[in-house]
Amino acid sequence: MSDQRPYAALLAKGEDRRQQILVAAQRLLTRHGWRGITLGQIAREAGVTPAGLLHHFASKEDLLHAAIDARDAYDRAHADFSGDLVVEVARVAERMRQAPDLVCMFAVLMMENVDPDAPLHARLLDRHRGGVDAVARLIREGQRTGRYRTDLDPAVKALEIVAFINGMESIWLLDPSIPLTQVFKEYTGSLARQLAPSPDSP
Amino acid sequence: MSDQRPYAALLAKGEDRRQQILVAAQRLLTRHGWRGITLGQIAREAGVTPAGLLHHFASKEDLLHAAIDARDAYDRAHADFSGDLVVEVARVAERMRQAPDLVCMFAVLMMENVDPDAPLHARLLDRHRGGVDAVARLIREGQRTGRYRTDLDPAVKALEIVAFINGMESIWLLDPSIPLTQVFKEYTGSLARQLAPSPDSP
DNA sequence: ACCAACCTACTTTATGTTCAGTAGGTGAGT
DNA sequence: ACTCACCTACTGAACATAAAGTAGGTTGGT
Numbered sequence: 008m009s010d011q012r013p014y015a016a017l018l019a020k021g022e023d024r025r026q027q028i029l030v031a032a033q034r035l036l037t038r039h040g041w042r043g044i045t046l047g048q049i050a051r052e053a054g055v056t057p058a059g060l061l062h063h064f065a066s067k068e069d070l071l072h073a074a075i076d077a078r079d080a081y082d083r084a085h086a087d088f089s090g091d092l093v094v095e096v097a098r099v100a101e102r103m104r105q106a107p108d109l110v111c112m113f114a115v116l117m118m119e120n121v122d123p124d125a126p127l128h129a130r131l132l133d134r135h136r137g138g139v140d141a142v143a144r145l146i147r148e149g150q151r152t153g154r155y156r157t158d159l160d161p162a163v164k165a166l167e168i169v170a171f172i173n174g175m176e177s178i179w180l181l182d183p184s185i186p187l188t189q190v191f192k193e194y195t196g197s198l199a200r201q202l203a204p205s206p207d208s209p
Numbered sequence: 210m211s212d213q214r215p216y217a218a219l220l221a222k223g224e225d226r227r228q229q230i231l232v233a234a235q236r237l238l239t240r241h242g243w244r245g246i247t248l249g250q251i252a253r254e255a256g257v258t259p260a261g262l263l264h265h266f267a268s269k270e271d272l273l274h275a276a277i278d279a280r281d282a283y284d285r286a287h288a289d290f291s292g293d294l295v296v297e298v299a300r301v302a303e304r305m306r307q308a309p310d311l312v313c314m315f316a317v318l319m320m321e322n323v324d325p326d327a328p329l330h331a332r333l334l335d336r337h338r339g340g341v342d343a344v345a346r347l348i349r350e351g352q353r354t355g356r357y358r359t360d361l362d363p364a365v366k367a368l369e370i371v372a373f374i375n376g377m378e379s380i381w382l383l384d385p386s387i388p389l390t391q392v393f394k395e396y397t398g399s400l401a402r403q404l405a406p407s408p409d410s411p
Numbered sequence: 412a413c414c415a416a417c418c419t420a421c422t423t424t425a426t427g428t429t430c431a432g433t434a435g436g437t438g439a440g441t
Numbered sequence: 442a443c444t445c446a447c448c449t450a451c452t453g454a455a456c457a458t459a460a461a462g463t464a465g466g467t468t469g470g471t
Contacts, residue, residue, distance in 0.1 A: 024450080038324040042244040045426060057427080059451050067427065114379070118320040121382040122240040132384055159395065166380065166392045171369065174376030177316070178368065180323040182334055190368045193361070201399050215470060226416080247460060259461080261417050269461065 114176040302393040316378040
């Protein structure tokens, strides 16, 4: 934080401000969406003027992409597609609590970019499909190793799981008073029962 | 359509235009959200000028509320909380196909009004809770009559069900190529198995 | 005279962006 | 030691545009 070199401190300050802006943008983005926020709001929350903000990011759209990039990096760091699917789904609730501004960002952005011509449509569609595919792969893997029953379509079940997670994100954003953990526990429990091979009692 | 009386025809034309505007607004609302559309776009799609639109609706916000009211009326006409829960959930897919602009409108509006200070927050929160409560009631009813097992929390399961439906609406809007019916069939199938009393084989 | 269903032309406000400038630091040449 | 060219991190004011809403007119029916 406090370097000997004043210039280094200056650069650190700049990077710091950049992060502040990014965090503010993420927070506001998940509450108001891309169209619901102004540079002024983000700038104020980050302690700069709109012009000052544009010193760090070329445009509002640029800032948006930077925020999404940060979110992607978070996912790359936290997503674990090597473990058990059910455990992984259960972990989503924790992550939602830890970093709601990041985790729930896509739920908001998705609905804002539903239209095929929307600026982020392609990117979000790709991302979403990637997520569904990853879940489907996990199911297939479990089926191959005999841990999961084989009479259900991985692609279909994956969609169901992703829909549930997505839906929970939306609902939780709207109403944070819901019993998030319990609902996730309930769902993962029933999921485990469903994926378990045939000779099985609840 | 074609009245004898020219004045009646004029009034009918007005009512007609009002409906056109409402339909256009609903369509655009579910694709671009409230903030993503302008009076100009809606007006153009309805075949009027922005000023012409404001002849039928006092303000943009007024139009929004009218669109939501129409959606509420649709729900009142189609929602059936007397039948079986599983059957009812299965029917959602049909309704999504029949009237996507109406059914999926709330999924979009919800994410746009996540913030407690958002203009529609209270209304959407109420509506959402009402939906969850209705589902929970259906579960409780089933438990009381012995059709459903009693060892699961109706409120929690209701949240899961609503989350799934909500999530499916979002995903389907983003990517209409998904096998909507299959996923719903899969989910309702597993739901039925889960709600069924203990001595039961899949 | 009055109303309905519009339209054209305008005002107002909000917002992204640009521009010119300021304060302070760096490193090279003299 | 001193200046010169250039850098980073900003600010304040101005600019351009878009979009909601308004004023007043027109047409045609009662």
